[in-house]
Amino acid sequence: MDRRRFLGAVATLVAAPLAAEAQQAGKVPRIGFLFFGSPGPSRELDAFRQGLRELGYTEGQNIVVEYRFASGRVQRLPELATELARLKPEVLVTPGTPASLVAKQATSTIPIVFAGVADAVGAGLVANLARPGGNITGLTSISAELGGKRLELLKEVVPKASRVAVLYNPADRSNGLVLKALQKSAPKLGLTLQPLEVRGPGEFEGAFVAMTRQRTHALFGAAGVLTTEHRNALVDLAAKRRIPAMWGERQFVEAGGLMSYAVDFYDQVRGAAVYVDKILKGAKPGDLPVEQPMKYELVINLTTARTLGLTIPPSLLLHADQIIGGSGH
Known part of the structure; x- marks a missing residue:
């Protein structure tokens, strides 16, 4: 390889990750939100949106949220979780144990943030609360006492x-x-x-x-x-x-x-936005401790x-x- 071609190849190798980084920087992150409830007004949806706003995110501008609603029918959750996983969002948010369990089955690579889960370890979602491991973390709603x-x-x-x-x-x-x-x-x-x-x-x-x-x-x-x-x-x-x-x-x-x-479920779902923000900034879900209720x-x-x-x-x-x-x- 002559010197000119060699330098050109090196320049291409150096430029590729920089270009990818620039493209990533300009990309609007997409979040999946899997909810067992109905699409109408709800405290949970208001809570998550408020949590995003508090962290500087505006839906449709610097973040996109894809919602899927089971409307109280648990049997619909697996299909909806698979649908969201196919969209390859940066993070999946799953209020409640049933939605969190099916999301974990649907993907082992997309980061998952749960909220309002009764017992994350007992339900088999995480290995332990301090170091969840895998692609999942979030907020648990019940303590032993x-x-x-x-x-x-x-x-x-x-x-x-x-x-x-x-x-x-x-x-x-x-x-x-x-x-x-x-x-x-x-x-x-x-x-x-x-x-x-x-x-x-x-x-x-x-x-x-x-x-x-x-x-x-x-x-x-x-x-x-x-x-x-x-x-x-x-x-x-x-x-x-x-x-x-x-x-x-x-x-x-x-x-x-x-x-x-x-526990106030509103606060739990609002808290899920904090985890989303950390993951979007590069944190790995498996390294983020599961938050236990303070009150x-x-x-x-x-x-x-x-x-x-x-x-x-x-x-x-x-x-x-x-x-x-x-x-x-």
């Missing part, structure tokens, strides 16, 4: 309770993890749990009939794809049967449920408490993050 605290709070409101029903969907892995946490804590509080499975809206009425038959004193309703989507029906059934209920998400209390003690929020519906003839202890009202139907903060 949460089950006990939920039952303690319920017992404070219904002191004579000894039998507590647990309404859960066995097909929702996060619901199973919640049940295990409650079962571990119940004996210490002198409570007997009555697990009641629901796999679809058609089984709700039967579950509440069983509660009456078993003389249930109170209820814990697990939050998940099925139950959250049909929270209005569940809250109405609890009111009709006059069963005091602690719910797994604040949305149930906003719909008329008695109380909830949970849980207690939400109480005083209107529902009055309807049920319950007196909420002043100490509980003092610690509530939000009181619906009364003066509060």
Whole structure:
């Protein structure tokens, strides 16, 4: 090779990565957002968009978000996850355990950021919280002591309770993890749990009939794809049967449920945007620790408490993050 051709070849080799870098710099990143809910207005979507805005991203200008909605139908998630993976987005965002699990099955290369996952290690999403490994990280919504605290709070409101029903969907892995946490804590509080499975809206009425038959004193309703989507029906059934209920998400209390003690899902999904930003700036998801909840929020519906003839202890009202139907903060 003569000197001129050699120098030309070297120049090409040097220029190629620089050109690629320049092209990359001008490229608008694309994010995939896989959601079990419906395409209408929702706190989760608002939260993610707010998180992006806070970090300087504007949809349609310096970032593109591809949304896919399962509209409450879990069976649609795998198809939607595959569809998003084919688009080769820079990052996939997956609120909730079901969406996160199917996204992990759909791709082992595209970075995934989850939010609101009950137990990331137990669900098989990450190897450990400090160093997740692989292509996935995010925010987990449950800590080991949460089950006990939920039952303690319920017992404070219904002191004579000894039998507590647990309404859960066995097909929702996060619901199973919640049940295990409650079962571990119940004996210490002198409570007997009555697990009641629901796999679809058609089984709700039967579950509440069983509660009456078993003389249930109170209820814990697990939050998940099925139950959250049909929270209005569940809250109405609890009111009709006059069963005091602690719910797994604040949305149930906003719909008329008695109380909830949970991480704010809004904050979790907003926090997912922080991970997206780090990954877009070069961080590897497997090196980013999974964020655990720093605090849980207690939400109480005083209107529902009055309807049920319950007196909420002043100490509980003092610690509530939000009181619906009364003066509060």
